[in-house]
Amino acid sequence: MARMRPHAFSIFAEMSKVSIQTQSINLGQGFPDTDGPLELKQAAIRAIESGEGNQYPPPNGFPVLRKAIADHQKRFYSIEIDPDTDVVVTTGASEALASSLLALVEHGDEVVFFDPAFDVYRAGIDLAGATPVGVPFLVAPDGRLRPDVERLSAAITSRTRVLLMNTPHNPTGVVFTAEEMRDIADIAIAHNLIVISDEAYEHLWFPRHQHIPFATLEGMPERTITVGSGGKSFSFTGWKVGWATGPTNLIAAVRGVRQHLSYVSGGPFQIAMVTALGLSDTYFTEFRDQLRRQRDQLSAGLTELGLVVLPTEGTYFLSTDISSLGYTDGMEFCRMLPQTFGVAAIPFQVFTEGGIGFKTYVRWAFCKQPAVLAEAVSRLSGLSRHH
Numbered sequence: 001m002a003r004m005r006p007h008a009f010s011i012f013a014e015m016s017k018v019s020i021q022t023q024s025i026n027l028g029q030g031f032p033d034t035d036g037p038l039e040l041k042q043a044a045i046r047a048i049e050s051g052e053g054n055q056y057p058p059p060n061g062f063p064v065l066r067k068a069i070a071d072h073q074k075r076f077y078s079i080e081i082d083p084d085t086d087v088v089v090t091t092g093a094s095e096a097l098a099s100s101l102l103a104l105v106e107h108g109d110e111v112v113f114f115d116p117a118f119d120v121y122r123a124g125i126d127l128a129g130a131t132p133v134g135v136p137f138l139v140a141p142d143g144r145l146r147p148d149v150e151r152l153s154a155a156i157t158s159r160t161r162v163l164l165m166n167t168p169h170n171p172t173g174v175v176f177t178a179e180e181m182r183d184i185a186d187i188a189i190a191h192n193l194i195v196i197s198d199e200a201y202e203h204l205w206f207p208r209h210q211h212i213p214f215a216t217l218e219g220m221p222e223r224t225i226t227v228g229s230g231g232k233s234f235s236f237t238g239w240k241v242g243w244a245t246g247p248t249n250l251i252a253a254v255r256g257v258r259q260h261l262s263y264v265s266g267g268p269f270q271i272a273m274v275t276a277l278g279l280s281d282t283y284f285t286e287f288r289d290q291l292r293r294q295r296d297q298l299s300a301g302l303t304e305l306g307l308v309v310l311p312t313e314g315t316y317f318l319s320t321d322i323s324s325l326g327y328t329d330g331m332e333f334c335r336m337l338p339q340t341f342g343v344a345a346i347p348f349q350v351f352t353e354g355g356i357g358f359k360t361y362v363r364w365a366f367c368k369q370p371a372v373l374a375e376a377v378s379r380l381s382g383l384s385r386h387h
């Protein structure tokens with residue numbers, strides 16, 4: 001299919017392969033190198049041994065898990081949803097996004113999102129036969145990035161159907177402020193748009209910032225599909241349990257499509273996610289604290305090397321502007337890194353239309369053990385002299 005051809009290449013696959021070949025430290029792909037809580041592993045093992053999770057789960061997810069998801073939305077955000085009708089369990093946040101797009105947009109509809117964007121957005125929109133409309137982040141004179149709400153507003157046409165939003169934002173590490181959220185919500189309401197809100201990093205925000213779900217804003221619950229990721233929230237990215245929540249009519253549409261994709265998946269892991277979502281507040285604050293320390297460590301290390309590190313408000317990723325060291329092309333820089341220094345990172349270009357935007361920005365994952373981050377920084381010590 002012609003429109004999917006540009007999506008055949010994956011920088012993540014290339015970088016992971018090169019990382020292995022060159023024995024590099026992979027700060028490219030965002031997966032933690034430490035597993036989540038032991039009790040979740042034990043819950044998954046129990047679900048296998050007891051037989052509870054070994055056959056097809058119900059199409060929209062085990063009822064206990066749908067209830068745990070609804071309870072989680074209420075506990076953290078005071079969002080009230082009916083677990084029987086307003087929740088669907090998916091094969092990771094990825095399938096929740098793909099099935100929401102396939103369910104809600106017609107051929108030729110426009111889906112608007114901020115650029116740079118997680119790479120599955122463009123692929124999912126093209127798969128659905130809709131038109132991707134990327135709105136570049138605002139670049140402040142000091143290089144800092146913010147969602148450009150005015151440009152978002154200007155990008156809306158009569159064909160716009162969906163705003164595909166993501167906060168905390170991958171790859172920029174930006175957490176949208178209450179004011180930015182309200183402005184975006186007002187645009188959605190004024191043009192009667194649906195918001196698909198990718199909140200995969202809902203628990204990963206750092207001091208002075210806080211995640212606000214779109215579904216908590218007035219006028220938004222009835223038009224918002226909220227997407228969550230068990231992999232990201234509990235450090236089991238290989239388990240691929242995600243979910244979408246929202247108003248009954250929209251979730252019914254998503255359920256209708258999703259059942260024809262993977263049908264069901266991850267029985268034992270679904271059961272373990274019930275335990276995960278019920279973990280104490282301490283788990284969530286310690287998880288954040290630990291990642292904040294890793295962020296600070298990598299940020300200090302890269303700054304020391306002469307890179308400009310943008311403020312990282314949430315997610316697994318920090319962004320640097322490599323032009324401070326005289327580098328002009330992130331793609332070239334990231335292809336040079338593993339061979340020369342034994343470290344892998346990802347250029348922002350791969351998250352932009354045609355791979356051309358934000359040419360001097362590079363993304364680094366800090367969800368790695370402190371010793372690994374220290375080794376990466378030490379390997380990069382010749383960076384400023386290299387150029």
Ligand SMILES: *Cc1c(COP(=O)(O)O)cnc(C)c1O
Pocket residue numbers: 091092093094095118166169170198200228229230231232237240241242
């Ligand atoms: C990782 C990620 C996802 C996908 O999550 P899975 O649960 O692994 O499918 C979705 N959105 C963003 C922004 C991500 O970084």
